[in-house]
Every structure is written in structure tokens, then in C-alpha cells.
Amino acid sequence: MLTATNLACIRGDRRLFAGLGFTLESGGHLYVTGENGSGKTSLLRMLCGLSPPETGEIRWQGETITRLGDDYRKKILYLGHQNALKEELTALENLRIAAALTGATLEDAEGTELLERSGLAGRESLPVRFLSQGQKRRVALTRLLWSRASLWVLDEPFVALDSAAVTWLAGIIAMHHAAGGMTVLTSHQAVAIKGGAAQNLRLSE
């Protein structure tokens, strides 16, 4: 269970939001919307513990995330605006490094199979810089397929994806909810995700 209470965010001399709170239960889904610059990414980074909130606190299973530290980081998967891929490395190498950083090992065969499921069959040993924007996003999203994290924090996951991939991703997220996982995501596209208790959070001044 993820609980946020009285969160505030200040960037420069502008207050983006204040007094923000929500509770996300197992299998729940928080859909963050708002205009450009309303603080969606800032909120997501706060939830990951990448930046501290101005006021308020974020608790995971009743314990503040700063105190949990690595134990909390094991539970989350963050996919930001950037794909966090090294352009010079192949899709497979990128995946293996991402896996190793979380302490898991990913065999080549397993990685190839996961990339096939993401619609990247035959491109696993191509340096990522040769892939299109949408394909890069698919490589980044492949991390979701083997992730054991229970909280997915996804910043605009649907950007650059074609309609088939959008449906595919919505399916993966729905499966994650069915298994008791939680998702916090921002999106400018309205994408229907089946199952899970969905909450909407609109950021505005």
C-alpha cells in the first residue's frame, strides 16, 4: 500500500501543487493527468524517492520511503521520459545491464524471448541507436515483462507507441494489477486499462 499525504512541490518560485494526497491499494491504479508543466513528472520522481517533497510524506506499507531505502527501491520500477538505454549497446545488452543493476541475472535466451514478446524479434543484437523511437520505447518497456517490482511508476509510457503496442502495454499493466501490483502513470492519451481500482488525480494550480 502506497500512501501520500500533504505533498507539495515547489520549482523555482512557482508552487506546482500542494496538499496532495492519495492512497493506492494493492491492485490499484493511479492515473495522473494535468497540463504540461503541472508537476506530473515531479510527482512521479517524488514517489520514487528521487527528489524529496517540499512538505508531506510518502509511506510504503506504513513506513516512510526514506527510511525503507533499498527495501523500497526493490519494490519499484520507474520508467521516465527518457528510455534509460545506452545507444551504443544492443537491446539485449541494455536489458541485461538493467537486470544486473536490480540484482537479477537475465540469460541471453530469456532476454531474446522477452524482446520477441515486445515485438522486437531479430533486432535484439542491433545497437539501440539504429532503432526507431517507438522500438526504443518497446525495449525500455521490456523491463516490465520480467520485473518483480510491485509498484510501477510510468511516465508517459504510451508515447511513441503504435496502436497495437498501446493495446499490448495496456494488457501487460492489467496483468500486473491482476497479480496484485500497483501502477502510477501519467498519460496524455486516454487508454483504457482493464481491471484494478482506478483513481484519477488531476494536477492543477
Added chain:
Amino acid sequence: MRPGTPGILWTVVRRDLLLALRRKSEVLTSLFFFVIVVSLFPLGIGPEMSLLRIIAPGVLWVAALLAAMLSLNRLFATDHADGTLEQMLLAPAPLGLLVTGKIIAHWLVAGLPLVLIAPLLGLQYDLAPHALGVLMLSLLIGTPLLSLLGAIGAALTLGVRGGGVLLSLLTLPLYIPALIFGAGAVEADISGLGATGHLSLLAALLALSAFFAPWAATAALRVALE
């Protein structure tokens, strides 16, 4: 220690070495810079052997400082730009360990080649075989020190506009002790005083910064990425 902790260090080192292998031009730039700067002095001064012998330690060491600095701004900046640094922050492992891995990789790519090519360049300055050995040894102890101290500067200037110039202004003063004792060791050997004292002090500096620099760089990174 958690399971897989040394494994993560090794992962980061291997990752950065692999990246360096795929971006050979960047690696070779700093090595060639070192070679060319060192070779320019004998050409400019002329075949004045006694003078060359005197300036050799200083020139070689200053060139090594500048060459090591050339590649410093990429230490964290590229990972910052493509979002992989954020993922490292979110990895369930101590960030200091990942930073240490990056520093080790930086030394292997930017420092070790300088150590290996230095004796060849020292020949242009008519250094005696023993002095060449001391030069190599001083660089072997000194270049990891440059990577360690440089990492603090690179982390502090991360995301700052015009960070490259600022990085030089910040890092070069930190390099002064390394320069004094490193070049001093070679000079002492040439003048027959023995290099042990200088080398011990250099090694002490290395031990001290190996302990504190990753910690300081990690703290700076956290601030830069907030």
C-alpha cells in the same frame, strides 16, 4: 553485505568498458592529446638534452592531468542525459558502489593507457631507464587519484550549463598535490635523492581519496539529480 553486491560493482565496470569499446574515438582522443602535448615540447625547445631532462617530469605530469580531465565531463554526463543515471540511483544497491565502479572504469580507460605509454614518451626527454620506471610508478599511483578527485568535480558540475569549463576550474586545483608529488618523485630520482618519500606521500593521498572521493561524489550526484 547483500548478495550480489560485488557483482553490481563488476556490472558497472564492465558496462562502462563495453561503452568505451564502442566509442573508441572518445577514448583515443585523450590518449592522443597526451602523446601530442608531450611531443610538442621537445620540438619547440629543440634538442637541448639537459634542459629537456629538467622539464620532463613536469611536462609529462601536467599533460597527464589535462588528458585525464578531457574525458572527465563524460563520466556522468552521458548517463545523466539518457536517463540511465536515474536508474542507477533507483537500483537497490549503494550508489557509492556504482560510483566506485564508474571511477574504476574511467581509470582503466583514461588513466592506464597514459601509464603504459609514458615511458615511450619519456625517451624523447632523454630520461634514464630508472627514471622512466619511477615515472611509470608515479603515474600508476597518481592516475587513479586523478580519476577519484575528478569524479567529485564531474558530479558537482553535472547538469550545470558550461559545466566543462567549471569542471576544469574546480578539478585542476585539486590535482595540485598529485602533480607536486608525482613530478617530484621523478625529479628526486633524476637528482639522485630517491623517490620513495614522494611516492609514499602520493600513495597516502590515493588511499585517502579512495576512501573519501566516492562518498563525496555520491553525495554531489544526489544533489545534482534532485
